[in-house]
Amino acid sequence: MLIGMGRWEPDARGRMQRAALELFAERGYEQTSAGDIAERAGVTERTFFRHFPDKREVLFAGTPMDEAMHDGVLAAPEHATPHEAALAGMCAGAALLEERRDYAALRARVVEATPPLRERELLKSAAMTAATYRALRTRGVSEPVADLAAHSAVTVFRVGFLRWVDARNDAAQQSFADIITATAAELRALM
Amino acid sequence: MLIGMGRWEPDARGRMQRAALELFAERGYEQTSAGDIAERAGVTERTFFRHFPDKREVLFAGTPMDEAMHDGVLAAPEHATPHEAALAGMCAGAALLEERRDYAALRARVVEATPPLRERELLKSAAMTAATYRALRTRGVSEPVADLAAHSAVTVFRVGFLRWVDARNDAAQQSFADIITATAAELRALM
DNA sequence: TACGCGATGACAGTCACTGACATGACGTGT
DNA sequence: ACACGTCATGTCAGTGACTGTCATCGCGTA
Incomplete structure (x- = not known):
């Protein structure tokens, strides 16, 4: 329940993918938890794992x-x-x-x-x-x-x-x- | 004296590798926990992770x-x-x-x-x-x-x-x- | 307004892994 | 024989990746 973040802001998936790439580039993959990515994207960790089967896949999903x-x-x-x-x-x-x-x-x-x-x-x-x-x-x-x-x-x-x-x-x-x-x-x- | 001889039962590493291949073949990788492998090899889970950096590596370590x-x-x-x-x-x-x-x-x-x-x-x-x-x-x-x-x-x-x-x-x-x-x-x- | 649907939040639980510390066996020096 | 150091292992606590379950919320529809 972050301030200013409605529950259903559009494109949660894209926000998480962008947040993940940013965080991995900033502090590295190991130093970034799934919760960190979710937080920057304005969702919960559980939602992250509903969109991506695992932490790695966030960088690969979406380009078949x-x-x-x-x-x-x-x-x-x-x-x-x-x-x-x-x-x-x-x-x-x-x-x-x-x-x-x-x-x-x-x-x-x-x-x-x-x-x-x-x-x-x-x-x-x-x-x-x-x-x-x-x-x-x-x-x-x-x-x-x-x-x-x-x-x-x-x-x-x-x-x-x-x-x-x-x-x-x-x-x-x-x-x-x-x-x-x-x-x-x-x-x-x-x- | 022989080089690399184990202090307890010898060849704990080899026992764990054999146990892992057996268990993965029997019930599958996902249905096998690191503790299961360690147990069959007669050691603790902690010892497993002292020999192998992660669960996957147990099948790959040892052949450079x-x-x-x-x-x-x-x-x-x-x-x-x-x-x-x-x-x-x-x-x-x-x-x-x-x-x-x-x-x-x-x-x-x-x-x-x-x-x-x-x-x-x-x-x-x-x-x-x-x-x-x-x-x-x-x-x-x-x-x-x-x-x-x-x-x-x-x-x-x-x-x-x-x-x-x-x-x-x-x-x-x-x-x-x-x-x-x-x-x-x-x-x-x-x- | 009532209802259903789909996406989300909240919470508990398992498992992969890690750090810190204690303990057991063995070799060595005396 | 006895004390000591060393190294693999045991024990325990803790984090993070993931999963199942149920409650909740926003929206479309009858």
């Missing part, structure tokens, strides 16, 4: 990257190879972040510095791989090829993401999609 | 895969390409498991079925990537190439591991190292 990739793979041209189709899925996922580089970069810094959050991010990456794999299978790609293509495409996505948000790349900034294409070309040359 | 990979990369022939050197590191890591396929397969099943354990395993994979990257850098490989080579090599390792422990492959069983080599060749053909 895996679905975007799944659909992106299916939307690739008929004649595309499995690898090309998978990369098209990665670009579809990249499109979800393309307009929010600053936010993505701040969030990435916080996640990078916090092992529990890194774990959760890696699990999300695994979900992307699974979604890409399923979409490739739907396109008729064989199990082993879909498996490898999905894994390597998500690898390219993750490496590309780190390059995209890298603070040193501020001068000549490419789009996330372009970086993914360039990273994939590098990988091809490597082998 | 990342170090093996690091050393394996450095041991690769001078003339090896970055990609070849990275794969040599993967084979060095694979050697740590080669003699324990049944144990590795059971553990993999438990981990696969338990999101919190999957998260931890993915973090271990990230540590392998980091160790491989560092070793490649020591060999004089450039940052972007080492980055991609390490990521794709660990991807090959993980895909190869799943194939190695796949129950359907019981008949004509190849070695883990051979599967890694074959998987790498498949990936090359894919691109």
Whole structure:
């Protein structure tokens, strides 16, 4: 019952997500309790756990990257190879972040510095791989090829993401999609 | 006198690890408390947390895969390409498991079925990537190439591991190292 | 106005983990 | 043999992450 805070201010979920990112960036993940986040958002701790299954998920809920990739793979041209189709899925996922580089970069810094959050991010990456794999299978790609293509495409996505948000790349900034294409070309040359 | 010998019953650490795998396989991770594991191992809960930083780590402590990979990369022939050197590191890591396929397969099943354990395993994979990257850098490989080579090599390792422990492959069983080599060749053909 | 629905608050409880202190076994020196 | 130091362990209290349960509040609707 905080003063000036009505019981049902709109967008409680968004307020909690913003409060969490702020607090994690200010004093760190370990030094921030779920109650702290809830308090800054003007709700109770119980409400926090009604919106998010656990403390980590507050930074990840709301951007269904895996679905975007799944659909992106299916939307690739008929004649595309499995690898090309998978990369098209990665670009579809990249499109979800393309307009929010600053936010993505701040969030990435916080996640990078916090092992529990890194774990959760890696699990999300695994979900992307699974979604890409399923979409490739739907396109008729064989199990082993879909498996490898999905894994390597998500690898390219993750490496590309780190390059995209890298603070040193501020001068000549490419789009996330372009970086993914360039990273994939590098990988091809490597082998 | 023997090094590392326990003062009470010997090998408390190993007993706890075996008890944990048994209990997780029997009734599941969530239905097993740290106290349950400790009890079966004949120690107290407090002792469990003296040996393992958290409940998940009990299934992962004791096999320094990342170090093996690091050393394996450095041991690769001078003339090896970055990609070849990275794969040599993967084979060095694979050697740590080669003699324990049944144990590795059971553990993999438990981990696969338990999101919190999957998260931890993915973090271990990230540590392998980091160790491989560092070793490649020591060999004089450039940052972007080492980055991609390490990521794709660990991807090959993980895909190869799943194939190695796949129950359907019981008949004509190849070695883990051979599967890694074959998987790498498949990936090359894919691109 | 009465009613139902959905989101929230309040409260108690379990479990993962941690710090502080006591105790038991073992090795060593005398 | 005996005292002492050391180290793994036992004991206990405490915090924080989460969950179940029930009461409450705001709003739409008959």
